[in-house]
Amino acid sequence: MNTSHSTEQSFSPRGPIIVFSALIVLTIATVMLSGLDVGNTGALLIAMSVASVKAALVLYFFMHLNHEPLIFKLFVALAFVTLATLFILTFSDYAFRGIA
Amino acid sequence: MSDQAVTAEAFHHHDEEGTRLGFWLFLFTELLLFGAFFIVYGVYRSAHLNDFKIAAESLNTGIGTTNTIILLASSLTMVLSLNAMKAGRIMLAKSMLLITIALGTTFLVIKGFEWNAKFAHDLYLQTSGAIAAGKGSPLLTPGPAMLPDGQVLFYGLYFIMTGTHALHIIIGAVWMGIVYFWISKGSINPDNAGVLERCGLYWHLVDVIWIFLFPLYYLVA
Missing domain, CATH: 1.20.5 (Single alpha-helices involved in coiled-coils or other helix-helix interfaces)
Known part of the structure; x- marks a missing residue:
């Protein structure tokens, strides 16, 4: 009985590498933005917004919520x-x- | 197909989707654990804003950024490991998993050096100097510098939160080592990659938590 239900898919690193690049760009962006003089609330707001976008990228693509x-x-x-x-x-x- | 074969197959059937949903429920509890830490951080930060800013300046943004990039890279190699496994490229999956373990270990080593630098300056998990002096307990040693309460709270939260996170990195790395062994034995294979997938979900969640720890400790000073 051969019930090979393996959903063989080809190995494609392109998608994850694009997401990773976006994460690196956002990391560098948040470090650079932290130098801005926007007051405590402003700095916290910017830092947490960037972190939320990064977390969403990881959750949606790396943790495969998209699938x-x-x-x-x-x-x-x-x-x-x-x-x-x-x-x-x-x-x-x-x-x-x-x-x- | 005999009835017996059908029964046997039903018995060995794993509900991958149900297992994954159950694992996400576990991840939610992790979220609540760290969520509680973040609330404590938020309340004390607003109560001791200046002390938090002074103390946070002693943390090295360059080291924090490096560790962030290392952890993000380890998440990438973890995804690639699972993708390779699902594509039937077992050797590639194993190498990617090894790189992920190496990156996780590098993160820990850097964190260790960072902690050591703090210990060298007599900054460790300590109680407020005033409380320790009042209690007179040898367990509650006041810091030699007699830091203000706000800074004591900052370093306390820093060690507890990064420490709990580091513990998760250690657990993740050990788990990956076990998964590597199972892949070598063949019990994790392209048709049965659920354990590798859940190990990856755990690793990514640890990454998500660091994504929030990093700006709160290294950037908003």
């Missing part, structure tokens, strides 16, 4: 929404405690 069914993407999105909710609730509380 996963919709339910996977929704699960991962839900996990990040949960995390964001925890952040927003905590920080909106601390912002009014007068310690900052």
Whole structure:
């Protein structure tokens, strides 16, 4: 019985190398942007935005979310929404405690 | 095809998609673990902004950037290893996996030198000088420099967060070593590459966490 269901695909490093190049460019960009004098909130905002784009690239391409069914993407999105909710609730509380 | 053969096949059937979803659930718990660290960092940073900035300036941005690039490169070789495996090119998959382990180890060695430089300046995981003096406990040694509380918190969080991250790198590297052994034995092969895939997912998540640690410690000073 030969049930060879191997989905033989050819080895193509092109896609991952493009994503990797984008990640390196973003890393260099964020280091250079950190030299800008945009104040604390501005610097934090820029750094976290670039980091989020980088993380999204890794999640979507390297972790193959692009090949996963919709339910996977929704699960991962839900996990990040949960995390964001925890952040927003905590920080909106601390912002009014007068310690900052 | 006899009934027995069908039963046997059903028994050996692995639900790859279900396994992968389960693994993602585990990754979510990792996200929550580090998420809690990030919240603590955020709260104390806003409470001790100046101390955090002074302390962060002692960290070497060049080293941080180098380590970021090393980790990103290791993520690339990890993806290439899985792609090669799925394409049936086992030797290539194994070499890419070895390079990934080497890059992960390089990251750890650099991190080790970085930590050592901090230890040489008597900066380590310590408690606030004021608290230690009050408690009089030999376990709570105050730093010789009697750092302000904000800087003590910064270095404490720095060692705890990069340390927990480094622990994940060690676990990932050991796991890759085991996967390499299984590929050599043939139990991981182009038709059964799920373990390599999940090892890769773990490695990429560790990379994602570093992507956020890097700017918070090395850049926003």
